[in-house]
Amino acid sequence: MLRFYKGSILFTVICLALGAYYGWVLHGTMSGMLSVLWIVFVLSILEISLSFDNAVVNATVLQEMDEVWQRRFLTWGMVIAVFGMRIVFPLAIVAIAAGLGPVEAVQLSLNNPKEYEAIVSSAHVGIAGFGGAFLAMVGLSFFFDSDKEVHWIQGLESWLSKYSSIKALEIALLLLVIYGISLLLEPGEALTFLVAGMLGLVSFIAVEAIGTIMEMREAAHRAAGAVVRSGLGGFLYLNVLDASFSFDGVIGAFALSNNMIIIALGLSIGAMFVRSMTIMLVQKGTLAEYRYLEHGAFWAIIALGGIMLASAKFHIPEAITGLIGAAMIGLSLWWSVRWNRHHGAEAEA
Secondary structure (H helix, E strand, O other): OHHHOHHHHHHHHHHHHHHHHHHHHHHOOHHHHHHHHHHHHHHHHHHHHHHHHHHHHHHHHHOOOOHHHHHHHHHHHHHHHHHHHHHHHHHHHHHHHHOOOHHHHHHHHHHOHHHHHHHHHHOHHHHHHHHHHHHHHHHHHHHOOOOOOOOOOHHHHHHHHHHHHOOOHHHHHHHHHHHHHHOOOOHHHHHHHHHHHHHHHHHHHHHHHHHHHHHHHHHHHHHOOOOOOOOHHHHHHHHHHHHHHHHHHHHHHOOOOOOHHHHHHHHHHHHHHHHHHHHHHHHOOHHHHOOOHHHHHHHHHHHHHHHHHHOOOOOOOHHHHHHHHHHHHHHHHHHHHHHHHHHHHHHHO
16 A cells, blocks of 8 residues: 555655745744644644545546556646646646746746745636536536446436437537536626636536547557557546545645645645555556445535536535535445445346
């Protein structure tokens, strides 16, 4: 078990050392340094709790990819997740919203963190629309599958599978939800929300299309006798998915600190542990061992997508978001263990 987390533990030690140094430079006292370390630690726990379902879903995609692309997801994907989503993404929001250049955005985050937080938070409606739409499509596409034979919530999942033959039904349902929520918003926010939601939907379709094109090219090469296992489509899909999962963590982090460096250190530790959990789930075959674990993760994604969409109008504490995801996965895990006990001999046969 420990071998999967060696890199994460080392990364945590480095981040905590940087946090201690930064806290001392910032406050010049031991108590100030310890307060920074505490916030970094809590932020890392927050990120792990909010993203555990992300690890399970990542593992379902990653297990179909070869080892080369699994390693690339851990290296390049980690750079995108930590540097891109935890640092560049909030700075980009501030730069666009305030009409600033990259250098000015960095200076604002360091010299006026309260204004920086306010600008990032003001972009929440667009973030909620984009991220909520993308995550909702990820979850719905798992259940709107006519070939799906294993059902956890039997009645509902079998119904969704049955009606998946109606083309684009899940897209129509999502668009109706997005439109319904937009009616609750002010005109300016409603337009932002609608555009962001449609872009989230288009992004999902685009990533799926890239994956399909890659699969078609691989199939053509196999037919010609070549061995090709690019995994590029899955790699892109995973990174967009991870970015959507990161939105709530980045926004929620401002409840604890509005300092960009502290937020980046804490969330990066959590992101690294989520990567390690993903690889552990893949290499230990946990998803195959627990029959309904994937189902719980995808229901958690639908719940998170719905919460993100609703958060454009209603304030929903991050604790509730994390608890719902954990509860879904916990229930599906317990149900899987229960099924294994009753059908273990049958499954082995």
